[in-house]
Amino acid sequence: MKSKTYFFLNKTLSLGIDLMVAKSARTMLKKAWLLCLFLGLLSNNLSGQSTKLFRAAVIQDGTKAKVQDAIVENLNSRIRKRTDNFGVFEISAAIGDSLVIYKIGYQDVYYKVRAFEDSRIYMKLSNQLLEVKVNAQKSASENFKEASGAYSKEKGIYYGGKPPIALLSPFGGRPITFFYELFSKDGKRVRRLNQLAANALIEEEISKRFNPSFIKAAIAIKEEEIVPFIDNYAPKIEEFRKWSDFQLILYIKESYDKFKKEK
Numbered sequence: 001m002k003s004k005t006y007f008f009l010n011k012t013l014s015l016g017i018d019l020m021v022a023k024s025a026r027t028m029l030k031k032a033w034l035l036c037l038f039l040g041l042l043s044n045n046l047s048g049q050s051t052k053l054f055r056a057a058v059i060q061d062g063t064k065a066k067v068q069d070a071i072v073e074n075l076n077s078r079i080r081k082r083t084d085n086f087g088v089f090e091i092s093a094a095i096g097d098s099l100v101i102y103k104i105g106y107q108d109v110y111y112k113v114r115a116f117e118d119s120r121i122y123m124k125l126s127n128q129l130l131e132v133k134v135n136a137q138k139s140a141s142e143n144f145k146e147a148s149g150a151y152s153k154e155k156g157i158y159y160g161g162k163p164p165i166a167l168l169s170p171f172g173g174r175p176i177t178f179f180y181e182l183f184s185k186d187g188k189r190v191r192r193l194n195q196l197a198a199n200a201l202i203e204e205e206i207s208k209r210f211n212p213s214f215i216k217a218a219i220a221i222k223e224e225e226i227v228p229f230i231d232n233y234a235p236k237i238e239e240f241r242k243w244s245d246f247q248l249i250l251y252i253k254e255s256y257d258k259f260k261k262e263k
Helices: 002-047 140-155 175-183 185-207 212-218 223-233 245-262
Strands: 052-060 071-074 080-082 088-093 098-102 109-112 119-123
Touching: 052 223, 071 088, 080 088, 088 223, 109 119, 140 185, 175 185, 212 223, 212 245, 223 245
Parallel strands: 052 119
Antiparallel strands: 052 088, 071 080, 071 098, 098 109
């Protein structure tokens, strides 16, 4: 009798545990499904945000002086622009995008786009007194290269912020130089300038053909659409170098169709 009772209780307990596990599994699956649904809706919402031109003036903090030739980078799209002679820039952005503005002699500024209206962004002077004069007759890549060279000379950066591992050698190495170039703010700034010079060189090569004149000849595009179209659909340099003018025209037409659908 005791054996039957024990068997019955054991069976009942086992069944109860199975039911609890099944219920718990269903609950977890339901939560996982709801989470996936939420993430999907969030992703669609974010991807559906429209990109427009954001315009702002960059001003030296505490003064009315306009900050010319500052670099403005959209950290979401990696698009870069420069402020003009009046400290003004225009850049393609979506609500919520983060911008960083930097220039030698000033502290970096991070700015979040919250509305598409003319804005003012203030930059504070840093302790770095070096000023690099920008020559308007030179290309952006040349100006960045000269700025990097001048800053490197001023701060004692000899390897472009990328020191060779040989400097760590116990036989004639210079470990202090290695760590200074690799981890200091000065080394980081030189690397950034060199990267900007390299990026500008690529952009200059692309703009020789992928420019407003060529685009207008290929498609019927509105004047206000040209800048955001170029910002968002500039071709990759690897593909661009292989294309003939005809292939580039096809790319422009296909890209403009996508551009209009996304508006």
